[in-house]
Amino acid sequence: MQNKIKTYNRIAAILIFIGLPVLFWALGDVPRRSNLKETISLITLISFSLMLMQFFLARSNRTVIKEHKMSRIVNWHRYIGYFFVTVLLVHPFLIVLPRYYEAGIDPIDGFIQMLSTFNNPGIILGIVAWNLILILGLTSLFRKIIPLSYNxxxxxxxxxxxxxxxxxxxxxxxxxxxxxxxxxxxxLIASGTGVLLLLKTYFFPKTKKHKNE
Incomplete structure (x- = not known):
């Protein structure tokens, strides 16, 4: 019975955090572009969704902790994190990559123009987010040599x-x-729920220490 629950949980996670973004992309009322651009868009959407899923593969999600070994959850969290962090870090470069195969503005000029457009709040938010994901990636990768306690x-x-x-x-x-x-x-629902789970863990800690932590 427990194995069936674990299987159902995995299927649900795949359907929600991979299936839904792909479905929204497929059914979206947006003009299609080249195969390269659409592939980049799809990979970015899935990576962003996997980023949201990270909040549900952590100690904040007590249901997952009860059903799976903590060491396995940590491994899922780590490997999925490596994947989406890598994709999101190269995301700005992927935006201008198709320009190498199109007529018009030079890709490097387009990249510089994009990063220097400070009157666009969306781009500023993207630059801030990119720096935050870089810090998250580096501090996770080199956690063992950072002079801080684990807590x-x-x-x-x-x-x-x-x-x-x-x-x-x-x-x-x-x-x-x-x-x-x-x-x-x-x-909004996935990110809001994930943040609330994390805040609940900080302010209402009830989970016990696990051997594999």
């Missing part, structure tokens, strides 16, 4: 994650090509 690092990691998810969601909603009402609703 202190965990709190800092959680605060940075909440800041990032708020700013990145705002950026995506303002500038995302495939962001429509269903996608916006999904982002």
């Amino acid at each position: 202190t690092w965990q709190v800092i990691h959680g605060i940075l994650s909440m800041l990032f998810i708020a700013i990145a969601s705002w950026h995506a909603i303002k500038l995302g090509r495939h962001i429509d009402k269903p996608m916006t609703t999904f982002i």
Whole structure:
């Protein structure tokens, strides 16, 4: 019975955090572009959604902790994190990549122009979010050599994650090509629930220490 519950949980996670973004992308009323651009958009959407899923693969989600080994949850959290952090870090470069195969503005000029457009709040939010994900990635990758206790690092990691998810969601909603009402609703519900779970863990801690922590 427990194995069936675990299987159902995995299927539900795949359907929600991968299936829904793909469905919204497929059904969205947005003119299709080249295969390269649409592939980049789809990968970015899935990566962003996996970022949202990270809040549900953490100690804040007590249901997951009860059903799965803590060591396995940590591994899922880590490997999924490596994937979406990498994609989101190269996201600004992927935006201008198709310009290498199109006539018009030079890709490097387009990239510089994009980063220097300070009168666009969406771009500013994107730059801030990019720096936050860089810090999150580096502090996670080099956690063992950072001169902080694990508990202190965990709190800092959680605060940075909440800041990032708020700013990145705002950026995506303002500038995302495939962001429509269903996608916006999904982002707001997933990010809001994830942040609330994390805040609940900080202010109402009830979970016991696990051997694998």
